[in-house]
Amino acid sequence: MDIQQIKQRFSIIGNSVTLNRAIEVASQVALTDLSVLISGESGTGKEVMPQIIHQLGARKHNKYIAVNCGAIPEGTIDSELFGHEKGAFTGAHESRKGYFEVADGGTIFLDEVGELPLPTQSRLLRILETGEFIKVGSSKVLKTNVRIVAATNVNIPEAISKGKFREDLYYRLNTVPIFLPPLRDRKEDIHLLFRKFSTDFAAKYRMPVIALEPEAIELITRFEWPGNIRQLKNVAEQISVIENNRSISANVLLKYLPITKIKNTLPAIFDSNESSGLTERDILYKVLFDLKNDVTELKKLVFGIINSQDYNLNDNENKNSIVQSIQNLYSNSKLNIDESIEQDHVYKPQIIRTPTENITQHEEVVEESLSLADKEKEYIIKALDKYNGKRKNAAAELGISERTLYRKIKEYNLDN
Secondary structure, eight states: OOHHHHHHHHTOOOOOHHHHHHHHHHHHHTTSOOOEEEEOOTTSOTTHHHHHHHHTSTTTTSOEEEEEGGGSOTTTHHHHHHEEOTTSSTTOOSOEEOHHHHTTTSEEEEETGGGSOHHHHHHHHHHHHHSEEEOBTOOOEEEOOOEEEEEESSOHHHHHHTTSSOHHHHHHHTTEEEEOOOGGGOHHHHHHHHHHHHHHHHHHHTOOOOEEOHHHHHHHHHBOOTTHHHHHHHHHHHHHHHOSSSEEOHHHHHTTSOGGGBOOOSOTTSOTTSOTTOHHHHHHHHHHHHHHHHHHHHHHHHHHHHTOTTOOTTOHHHHHHHHHHHHHHHHHHHHHHHHHHHHHTOOOOOOOOOOGGGOOTTOOOOOOOOOHHHHHHHHHHHHHHHTTTOHHHHHHHHTSOHHHHHHHHHHTTOOO
16 A cells, blocks of 8 residues: 555645655554554644554554553553552452453554653563563463554653653664654645645534635744644634634734744844744834835835936826825835734834925935834833833833833833
8 A cells, every 4th residue: 555545544634755754664564563653743643653553554453542641640550551450459349451451462552651650661661572461459460462552742862861761661662763743844734734624624514615815825834833733723623613704814814823933934134043922023023124125116116217218207297197106105015014013913113204295306215224223222212202211101002011121121221
């Protein structure tokens, strides 16, 4: 069975190289009894790999049991996995088989294996090496023939260095490693997944399918998706249920995404190591660069018209045409900037524009300084002056925390 057939059978969406490699390894190791350790961030779909391994292997007609090790309390994990005898502990009114006994001849998937307590890790190591285990409260050694597939989002080597995971168990589980990449490293798959989820939810809730506009597609591609596929699915479901307009713009999509997780695509002049919490500054940077581009376009328009052989500047009709072109450019620019600021609820700087009627052939257009530090300092001073030095009100006006304002006042020596 080739990779495409496996994807169709197990409803896997995506074409990234790392995803295809993970599927290829899973299909190859399925015919063996080797232990497999699947690693990857939470929400990347690690639970699909053990199903592929089980269904494509010789054990497919026997039991498959998935166990979330992180969801079972430490006091009962041994009983759940290995079983217990009657009277082994308070509440043990009868004997019980554990997962390893029930899954004999089949496959057991240990999700979040990094959460297992150390004593349980020792018992698991014994099963991997000899196939033997002992029920809680018993002295009788039992045998089991189980294929073990484990998964974790924990950095196991780091956990080993901290004494939280057994090194010998790690090497025994990690006979064949499979890595599932985070969604931010599968950019080509993000829109495909979103469309799949949108179609599923449209059928589930009996409503039209939502569709992303080009700017919204770019936005979900740049978003870092810390919750990976699980988070993307939740966002698709929220939008499908809540939004009446089935064509989703970037501004609408922004309401469902924390803006601090949108990957910075501004020019390299900005320091990507700056605090990611100052989202107001990120948006202000964008506004300033949009304004600079508009000024550049305005200059080209004005000087192109002035230098044109086809225009007589003494002709009133031509003058009106020039003025109208400039006004249209500014109107569109102002509308786009204002909409961007209002959508993100940040402080809107007042942009003073020179009236177009005063532009003549002999005047020189001087670009305003776009130094980020100067602009930030200027807005802080204006806000403080507006509220007579009351920093709480000034911080609210600027859209930043009072703590941030105090730090900036000290940084720019504005205490006086």
